[in-house]
Amino acid sequence: MNHQDWEMLAALYSTENITKAAEQLFLSQPTLTSRMQKLEEHYGIKLIIRKRRGVTFTPEGEQLAQHAQNMLREQRKIEEKIHNMKNQVTGTLRVGVSNFFALNKMPKLLRLFKKEYPNVECQMVTGWSSEMHRLILNNEVHISFIKGDYPWKEKKELLYEEEVCIASPWDFKWEDLPRMPRIDYHTDEHMKSMVDEWWYHNYSQSPNITIQVNQVETCKEMIINGLGYAIIANLVVRPNSDLFIKPIYHPSGEPIIRKTWMYYHEDALQMNIVRAFIRFIQTLDVKSL
Template identity: 75%
Template sequence: MQENGVFFMRTEDWEMLAELYRTENITQAAQRLFLSQPTLTSRIKKMEMYYDVQLIIRKQRGITFTPEGEQLALHAQKMLYEQRRIEEQLHNMKDQFAGTIRVGVSNFFALNKMPKLLRLFKQNYPDVEFQVVTGWSSEMHRLILNHDVHIGFIKGDYIWNENKHLLYEEEICIASPWDFQWEDLPQLPRIDYHTDEKMRSIVDQWWYSTYKQNPNINIQVNQVETCKEMVIHGLGYAVIANLVVRPHTDLFIRPIHLPSGESVTRKTWMYYHEETLKLNIVKAFVQFIETLDVKAL
């Protein structure tokens, strides 16, 4: 920023650098920060003039950071982390249940569980705000590892040496618009959807331990909800988590099993760092979640 001809860094500049480093794209960073591209570009140029180094290199698609720019962007991330930490500590010192809880949530959980959880929690703690980030469970695992969020709601078992609470375990099943025989599945049309590596590995392990043929995938979609709608409309079957299709009683839903007879399941966890429980609002939210039957919501 610049006042009376003198440039100095502010929180907004650290946020801009961190977001640009995360996206490597000026257009995306500007959109996420609610800035115009010319404004973002102008602020980068002022920083380059101030530090007397080139920070970014424009490519045909997106940008890349110079070594000097990367060093400053990593410093920006540290500055933002310290700013959040001191704000949280100050709120906590007031001994009040107010402030913002940062949560990373897997896509299905965000759509089907999170709105109800937040509504119930805010009935008792109306002054608490939430910053919710959604995406694949692997992305949410990275966020909680890096302390970018206080709490992660994650499907699947990831490497984690701190606190976690099992929310529920669900069966992986075949959901079909018509009755079927197990031996006929390789010939029947299957609808596939983009998912994280953990889920893909579970499904592939089951399939290739059961069948020698490849599945007959005739439709591929990006989202599990789109896949579910395709199944409902009779276009094929899907290998899918039970909670996604459980409300649709007109479908033929059968759990899958390994050759050993063991059912194939996937767990959903709440991950959090022990140190975050020092914050009143985080501790209250964790305790609130632990008392609920989340699967039944």
């Protein structure tokens, strides 16, 4: 197998879908199918089984796909080592970024960093914080920006804290919340558990959820347009002065806060590009960007 075969198998293994894998690799679907058939002919075995909504790997195919993933990982390591030997800040930085941070912070950070280090490229993966935590655990990225506290024994930097609050288009009293229309949005389990714990500590009835959306930014727009309130992190809605925003509190009286962290492995600091990026972040007031 060559490098293209590794990429093809790894993409197909992660997506379990020929169309998605072809798009990821910038190939046509027939080209990818043809290359898979040639690989099966070469080994004389069936590697994948086509299903109605995707593909599944045979035991032999799974072994080969996992080998491809390992080879790509080793290839990245040697390329990073070679770049590092140049004693210059060059190469590709791989970063995992939680959804809100990716939308509201990362473009500015990368623009400023690229201005200082123009020879750097960045591969960025976005998603829920739980997924970014998995990526950094598996060494699939150099750095992860994560909302919330996840198990981590390596290096991490606290970037900022923000209060969790009620954001509403109209003024309200606390006892009114169960009757008011609430907008919910998909978020990670940490945030959901925190909000649910606060709610059922203060109210015996369930919230009046009238709208459910996928993204926190969509939720914010719903609030701005007077469709209901939401329990949301302060930074999402802080720029909107027309909203009524009240923080929520633990039973102890302390405000409920959400922390945003930068996670990384200590041995990654041996790479010039990672060391330069982390030092760059440490010089910034990320919250105010």
